[in-house]
Amino acid sequence: MKPMTKTAGSISSIFLLLIGISTASCAEPATQDLPKDPNTLKGKPAPGFALQQLGGNKVSLADDKGKVVLIDFWASYCAPCIAAFPHLQALANDPKRAEAGLKVYAINSQEAEKDVKELLVDHPLKAPILLDLDGKISDAYLSENLPLTIVVGRDGNVSSVFYGSSGEKTFEQIDAAVDAALAQK
Numbered sequence: 001m002k003p004m005t006k007t008a009g010s011i012s013s014i015f016l017l018l019i020g021i022s023t024a025s026c027a028e029p030a031t032q033d034l035p036k037d038p039n040t041l042k043g044k045p046a047p048g049f050a051l052q053q054l055g056g057n058k059v060s061l062a063d064d065k066g067k068v069v070l071i072d073f074w075a076s077y078c079a080p081c082i083a084a085f086p087h088l089q090a091l092a093n094d095p096k097r098a099e100a101g102l103k104v105y106a107i108n109s110q111e112a113e114k115d116v117k118e119l120l121v122d123h124p125l126k127a128p129i130l131l132d133l134d135g136k137i138s139d140a141y142l143s144e145n146l147p148l149t150i151v152v153g154r155d156g157n158v159s160s161v162f163y164g165s166s167g168e169k170t171f172e173q174i175d176a177a178v179d180a181a182l183a184q185k
Helices: 008-028 079-083 084-091 094-098 113-124 136-140 167-182
Strands: 050-055 058-060 068-074 104-111 131-132 150-151 158-163
Touching: 008 094, 050 094, 058 158, 068 084, 068 167, 084 167, 094 104, 094 150, 094 158, 094 167, 104 136, 113 131, 131 136, 158 167
Parallel strands: 068 104, 104 131
Antiparallel strands: 050 058, 050 131, 068 150, 150 158
């Protein structure tokens, strides 16, 4: 057997070096691919927004300073989102909570106004519906998964985050979080 030539040894060394570099880069997690967790917003100022209300004026979170704001992100393709409409409506229509300072907004994520209106024919919701046409507000609230419900306290900070839905259990948790935020002065 012939001894390895200098050129073959150099090629082998380069090959092993490339394998080592490749392996090292695979060991590091690709953080840009990790899902964003909306729970990281808790205790921090709620991202501001000024969005067009369905068939109406612009609504700004800044206008609700000192109130408790429930923000529900939804889309027409999300069955649990649509199933939550009656609960959202009940919260929006509750006179005691409204008097205590509750505002409810249902923010549609990136769907055309005409599509939202068509959905509402079969699934009515009278709570204020805001249109996040470009998805910037949904992104600011890290709403990669729907439904996402955020409770903003009187201080303007996110006090509670709920994503996904377990039906009545989730609705009870949301009600408790809203009532706790309303109790804060």
